[in-house]
Amino acid sequence: MSVYDYVLTQTNFVRKDDLNYPFEERGLQFGDGIYEVIRVYNGKYYLINEHVERLYRSAEAVRIELPFTEKEMYSHLDELLNKNNIESDAKVYLQVTRGSAPRDHSFPLNTTANLYAYVQDLPRKMNIMREGVTTITEPDVRWDWCYIKSLNLLPNVMAKQTASEQGCFEAILHKDGEVTECSSSNIYLVREGKVHTHPAKKNILHGCVRMRVEQFCKEESIPFIEEAFRVEDIQYADELFLSSSTAEVTPIIKVDGKPVREGMVGEITRKMQEKYEQDAGIIESASIFAKEV
């Protein structure tokens, strides 16, 4: 997963080894910053508008003044791919912190935001999308404002690590039994032909792929029901799947050691994957379905 050499900053492009952070950085001392991870297929951004718009929403919520206008942001992000000659599947990690200032919880209003964005190879995870992943359930101990895509990710880190050490791909988070999302993805339960997911309130991330899943359901006349389901509802699920920019649409075939739908991937999940590939303009040979024909 190599990182490409040219990194976009708030002032210019630098080589990644030349990137330097000042001594007192609010991102480093308070997690006082926001980020996006943007998917690139065949050298082209997917859902770039959704990501950039969310970045600006996050920035507004925490009152970070972004160093670029939205128009400049699009242009710089394009240049980031061009400078690095990206033609394959990749992701862009983009982070903005409030900037550098003597350490104090309250913030000066005149700091200059520190931005950096870099490109990294990201081949599609065909195996897990084809075969599905295993998960565990974990209490959601995160803050109340997870709709802000902030750098305060320690609870997500701890939950993901717990999953990982049990050989699982994700941790399904719940508040007192009510499923919110996963540690780095949104989650959906299918029952009787309907897709259920937590409403896009302040306590979950409003995923860019989640927005597409909602649209895919609409196009296919599949009811998309924004009501939280509970951990104990999972045993009655016909299908369970997750979505994120890096995991796309991925089936969940096991939760806390118990198979979902006897470990088989369901047809609404497959339909979502198919529509995702169409939507992202993924070429036939790379398709999840290509090898099943």
Next chain:
Amino acid sequence: MSVYDYVLTQTNFVRKDDLNYPFEERGLQFGDGIYEVIRVYNGKYYLINEHVERLYRSAEAVRIELPFTEKEMYSHLDELLNKNNIESDAKVYLQVTRGSAPRDHSFPLNTTANLYAYVQDLPRKMNIMREGVTTITEPDVRWDWCYIKSLNLLPNVMAKQTASEQGCFEAILHKDGEVTECSSSNIYLVREGKVHTHPAKKNILHGCVRMRVEQFCKEESIPFIEEAFRVEDIQYADELFLSSSTAEVTPIIKVDGKPVREGMVGEITRKMQEKYEQDAGIIESASIFAKEV
């Protein structure tokens, strides 16, 4: 508030301008780290054991392996003061992150923690301790594990900023009306000669000065009651005060624009301040009380 030149890192002492953080730093990308702020009076640490022990507890809770044994930590922290010739009142900011690794929520187990600690001048805030501070109340939107002194401080930052822009010193945080603590201090309500404060559960920081306040109460036979009080109880408070390593014991004289005890500082608060000064070995001339005599 100048920062002294020598900075302790995990490997050696460096000049502060030479400190450099690697490209992918988990502290910067996830807030994946912990910290302490340790008070120094006349060139000597106050409550150093409490701070170092809490650092190790935080590290254990998030599974960060500290680069030093506790014994080495004390020795390096002493050297930090010596190298910078600290003889006055100051604070040490000490931060440890999980280290650098390609960005992924789950963490490799073999990273080397990045540590840095620096010294900054910190004169005692005599005015606010003598006269008291004003506060606002704000919902506590933080995560459930605030006993870990982590770098995930964005909610604290936002609450403190809101207070600050209303000309107030602190934000009193509450979960559904139940007062937990302030954005960067613990809080105590005095009523009928008893001190009430939120129990040291997982959702508040177990303040080092809070431990001393408990001890001071014990020594003075003042009941120290670890039961949460509610926002609406504040109107019946005889006294209200807060504590932290930088604010010591500070009276609160106003909450959301309404005076506490008609804006006068109460006697239990003064007793706590007096005992704090004794405990910290603060010399007479710098005392809050010196000028009142």
